[in-house]
Amino acid sequence: MSAPGILSFDVELALGGFSLRCAFHVEREVVVLFGASGAGKTSILESIAGFRRPERGRIEIGGRVLFDAASGAFVPVHLRRVGYLSQQPALFPHMTVGENIAYGLHDMASAEREVRVRAMMERFHIAALSGRKPGAISGGEQQRAALARAMVCEPEALLLDEPLSALDQRLKSVLLELLFDWQLERQVPMLYVTHDQQEAYSLARRLLVVECGQITADGDPRQVLDAPASREQAARAGFENLIEAEIEERHTELGTMTCHLRHDLRLETPLVEKRPGDVVTLALRAGDILVAIERPSGLSARNIVPGVVETVEDRAGMVELTVLCGSTTLKVHVTRGARQSLAIEAGRAVWLVIKTQSIRYLRG
Amino acid sequence: MTPLLLSLKLALVTSLVLLALGLPLAWWLAFTRFRLRFLAEAIVALPIVLPPTVLGFYLLVVLGSQGWLGQAWQRMTGHTLAFSFEGLVVGSVIYSLPFAVQPFTAALGGVDRRLLEASASLGAGAWRTFLRVTLPLALPGILTGVALSFAHTLGEFGVVLMLGGNIPGKTQTASIAIFDNVQMLDYATAGRQSLTLMAISFALLVLIYGLDRGRSWRLR
Numbered sequence: 139m140s141a142p143g144i145l146s147f148d149v150e151l152a153l154g155g156f157s158l159r160c161a162f163h164v165e166r167e168v169v170v171l172f173g174a175s176g177a178g179k180t181s182i183l184e185s186i187a188g189f190r191r192p193e194r195g196r197i198e199i200g201g202r203v204l205f206d207a208a209s210g211a212f213v214p215v216h217l218r219r220v221g222y223l224s225q226q227p228a229l230f231p232h233m234t235v236g237e238n239i240a241y242g243l244h245d246m247a248s249a250e251r252e253v254r255v256r257a258m259m260e261r262f263h264i265a266a267l268s269g270r271k272p273g274a275i276s277g278g279e280q281q282r283a284a285l286a287r288a289m290v291c292e293p294e295a296l297l298l299d300e301p302l303s304a305l306d307q308r309l310k311s312v313l314l315e316l317l318f319d320w321q322l323e324r325q326v327p328m329l330y331v332t333h334d335q336q337e338a339y340s341l342a343r344r345l346l347v348v349e350c351g352q353i354t355a356d357g358d359p360r361q362v363l364d365a366p367a368s369r370e371q372a373a374r375a376g377f378e379n380l381i382e383a384e385i386e387e388r389h390t391e392l393g394t395m396t397c398h399l400r401h402d403l404r405l406e407t408p409l410v411e412k413r414p415g416d417v418v419t420l421a422l423r424a425g426d427i428l429v430a431i432e433r434p435s436g437l438s439a440r441n442i443v444p445g446v447v448e449t450v451e452d453r454a455g456m457v458e459l460t461v462l463c464g465s466t467t468l469k470v471h472v473t474r475g476a477r478q479s480l481a482i483e484a485g486r487a488v489w490l491v492i493k494t495q496s497i498r499y500l501r502g
Numbered sequence: 503m504t505p506l507l508l509s510l511k512l513a514l515v516t517s518l519v520l521l522a523l524g525l526p527l528a529w530w531l532a533f534t535r536f537r538l539r540f541l542a543e544a545i546v547a548l549p550i551v552l553p554p555t556v557l558g559f560y561l562l563v564v565l566g567s568q569g570w571l572g573q574a575w576q577r578m579t580g581h582t583l584a585f586s587f588e589g590l591v592v593g594s595v596i597y598s599l600p601f602a603v604q605p606f607t608a609a610l611g612g613v614d615r616r617l618l619e620a621s622a623s624l625g626a627g628a629w630r631t632f633l634r635v636t637l638p639l640a641l642p643g644i645l646t647g648v649a650l651s652f653a654h655t656l657g658e659f660g661v662v663l664m665l666g667g668n669i670p671g672k673t674q675t676a677s678i679a680i681f682d683n684v685q686m687l688d689y690a691t692a693g694r695q696s697l698t699l700m701a702i703s704f705a706l707l708v709l710i711y712g713l714d715r716g717r718s719w720r721l722r
Contacts, residue, residue: 216623228614228616
């Protein structure tokens, strides 16, 4: 039915509280599955890997049927040739790193196995660890070994369930590069589950949003995440501010509109197909708002609104302010340094600068 | 055969039989999704709480020359199961069953399921996963089960008495011989035998706890 190499998934499956119903195809590409925990992302991977048997539907890789409810076909995990890796490396603790990586090549002549294992270890820069036990190497090295172990088997699809979320940023980018190089070379479908929006943006050209067991968006990550379909998805995509606004006037020639928020705050926003009087939900990232302590002039930004700082909360790596503008409270993120040099405290009068193009709409 | 040698032989045969029978049973208990599993667990644990006389009585009924198993055995071998070494083995296997199966089950069930899943997704079938992953990781617990059932069989008294009678050289184990010697007021022999039995049991328990210690040390 499907062309060689393509993963096709069309499944219904009961999860605690709701049922998952998803259908999608993955070509020889990397696709990110994005959504809150509990949305069903992991269950999708588990169905493909064979750890879970869906109630209805069909799963194929390259025309090979892995599961078909109609005919009762269910290929057991060990015959699926699907690589699976989760946040836990799950290395066998009683084997050395080298033995772990060779584990999946058991029906291969030992000379060839040796060559392959060595090549994969060199690729992942863990050749020196070959004789060590997993307990004696670092978390990053363990995850590298686990990736090498899955890849050396040359799976026909690779499923990654937040594989790098326990690692620091630097290690993460090194491993991602190794991962994508391999995918480019092997050209197999690769599904990457994450709930981290930064990852969702940067990893792939295609993103599927999973919410409550359904795929609610499919496409380019920027387009999908910048036009969130729901409040939940907007929050996940980092839109901390979701504000109801009424369209006051359309400026077709400028490509903008004027919206008012409870009559006491006006914003210039991008033009969409709505009429004056319609109510829209504006989505605005806290990090996209600039703070000034005097009224700035000579700026290209169209929205410069006065406000008063209500709360200041120091968080890991940044400071979150809530600023009351008219009767609307906006969340704003600034760096610690900015907060110090501007002496921002609760009660201080400030000006917020908001670019028109940084304002998005919640769909619907 | 001296009573002590007989005891050791009985313990050895029993723990080996329990290894062969208990491992599959423990495997099933550890991994089944059968809803009445708790019932099977209760049956396996029964010998812990039953008085040996009760167990011995039922075994005598079943294994004796009037019992169905006893008659079948007699037709096959020409002698009764009760009052024979084989009968003692059957009794001991049941008597020591929980001491083997419970540690086996804990050990098999204690192996991280993610490792079993990883093994499967790397192309290993159930048997290969068992041999290469489950068994090596569960080995300390399995050895504990074997040693415990060995030690427990060594100390068995009531079931042997009910089932085996007291035939010197054939079914008279060390614990029964001690009882006999005390009855005959031969405290010197009883004392020697008791000391030997205690030393062996203690050595076994030291081995078991040492194994357990070694395992937690290795994981750290």
